[in-house]
Amino acid sequence: MLTLFHHPMFATCRFVRLAFGEYGEELALIEEKPWTRRKEFLALNPAGTLPILLAEGDVPIIGAMVIAEYLDETRGVLKRDKRLFAExxxxxxxxxxxxxxxLSKAESEVTRHLVRERVLKPVMPETAGGGSPDSAAIRAARANIRQHMKYTNWLAGTRHWLAGNRVTYADLAAAAALSVLDYLGEIDWREHTAAREWYTRVKSRPAFRPLLSDRVRGLSPVSHYADLDF
Amino acid sequence: MLTLFHHPMFATCRFVRLAFGEYGEELALIEEKPWTRRKEFLALNPAGTLPILLAEGDVPIIGAMVIAEYLDETRGVLKRDKRLFAExxxxxxxxxxxxxxxLSKAESEVTRHLVRERVLKPVMPETAGGGSPDSAAIRAARANIRQHMKYTNWLAGTRHWLAGNRVTYADLAAAAALSVLDYLGEIDWREHTAAREWYTRVKSRPAFRPLLSDRVRGLSPVSHYADLDF
Structure with a gap:
């Protein structure tokens, strides 16, 4: 079984878990707190970032899209109509x-900031950047959510899945990012009915189930988070 | 001929020009100032970022690595030992x-900030974020250069090319980023002899020549910038 170093509230890590889940391949999970800068972790990835996949022969494959390309090259190409990529x-x-x-734009404009301020800072030691949340950063990130939801709603309203007729990495990346924001109760779904209908479909997929049972210590998800018919 | 929307001082755009240059394929270049948020530009890429390649059939392909993957799939696979990717x-x-x-980590820790503060702000209108450079941002970026140079020096000292025995996208990405910093005189090459030896080799490649003649209005490059035996 391959091993994934991950954090349950990082969209990039959720994306990789979803992709393996769609192909029915289990991953051994090791939860990593990147801010502790563990020596063994930095030896695997000098950039100090997640996710890291220990692939065949325990070779570290680093970064969400790099892992996705590797997964496609070694598994996806054999999956025919279940492939998460196109021909x-x-x-x-x-x-x-x-x-x-x-995984990059929404991450740097929204997700990363809300996760840092609301999830990580309360548990990080002060020496690693912990402490009370920065309300200006939260406000700025919240102001950006609307644009990302509008774009997702537009995509979901014009295509069956976000990149076309089939489920692809695009859906998993979007769902991974939105699932983190949804856990935190940051998404107002009422205005975005096409996005909501699409998200309900992704959320119902078996690969999504493990994500719905993830819990962060001291921070419960919003009430509809794990509800498949919200 | 394919068309690239680019900015001459963006590492991501330089990387794409180098990759096409290595394969001997010319690109029509259109210089874009992303901060003006031109309507036609945003219609091509709603994220408002560069580079954008107009590929076969004028289909926009967006983002440096996305373009590199496309280039490999449509050209690189036929190039045998000149291929910029591995098998x-x-x-x-x-x-x-x-x-x-x-293109992401060095970009967000160093390159982007120095380009914004030193190259873009002086020519951007105030309404788009122009104005006098933020010296704290410059200081922070400069403090990060050392780590990136040390890592590059380590890679260049342990491998013939950065990712192994052959020139690959890794070399072009690193050279693209360092060439921008070098233009601005931000790199002290004396301490990093392995990196310098490697950079001299990349710089001497014919694909690099057009980058060495790029000039930014009102900002001359450091004296050794275009010197092949610096």
């Missing part, structure tokens, strides 16, 4: 664009 | 890790 280079480019949108 | 999935993961290191 066509142009379609692959569109899937990569959207995956990057949610 | 093996594990080696490809290592190349992707390093490419991401320079």
């Amino acid at each position: 066509d280079p142009m379609q692959r480019a569109e899937i990569r664009r959207l995956t990057d949108w949610y | 093996d999935p594990m080696q490809r993961a290592e190349i992707r890790r390093l490419t991401d290191w320079y």
Whole structure:
């Protein structure tokens, strides 16, 4: 079984778990607190970031999209209509664009800040940047959520799945990011009915189940978080 | 001929130009000032970021690594020993890790800030965020350069090229990022002899030549910038 170093509230790590889950492959999970900068962890990845996959031969594969490309090359290509990527280079480019949108753009404009301020700071020691949340950072991130929800709603309203007719990495990346925000009760679904209908479908997939039972110490999810018919 | 929307001082755009240059394929270049948020530009890429490649059929392909994957899939696979990517999935993961290191991590810790403060702000209107440079941002970015140079020096000292025995995307990504910093005179090469020897080799490649003649209005490069035997 391959091993994933992850944090349950990082969208990039949730994305990798969803992708393996869709292919029915279990991962051994090791929860890592990157801010402690453990020596063994930095030896695996000098950038000090998650996720890290220990692949065949215990070779570390680093970064969400790098892992996704590896997974596609070693498993996905054999999955035919269950493949989470496309055959066509142009379609692959569109899937990569959207995956990057949610795991980099939404991450740096919204998700990362809310996770840091609301989830990590309360448990981080002060020497590692812990302490009381920065309300200006929370406000700025919240102001950006609307644009990302509007874009997701537009995509979900014009396509069956976000990048076209089939479930792809784009859906998993978006769902991973939104699931973190949803846990924190940061999403107002009422205004975004197409996005909500799409998210309900992703959330009902068996691969999503483990994410719905994740809990962060001292921080309960919003009441509808694990509800499949919210 | 394919068209690239770019900015001459963005490492991500330089990386794409180098990759096409290595394959001997010319690109039509359109210089874009992303901060003006031109309507036609945002229609191509709602994220408002560069680079954008107009590929076959004028389909926009967005983002440096997305373009690199597309280039490999449509050209690189036919290039045999000139291919800028590896055949093996594990080696490809290592190349992707390093490419991401320079185009995302070094970018967000160093390059982006120095380009914004020193190159863009003086020419941006105040309404778009222009104005006098933020010296704290410059100081913070400069403090981070040393770590990136040390890591580059370590890679260059232990491998012939950064990701192994052959020139790959990893070298082009690193050279693209360092060339921007070098233009600005931000790199002290004396302490990093292995990195310097490696950079001299990359800089001498024909694909690099167009980058060495790029000039930014009102900001001359450091004296050794275009010197192949600096």
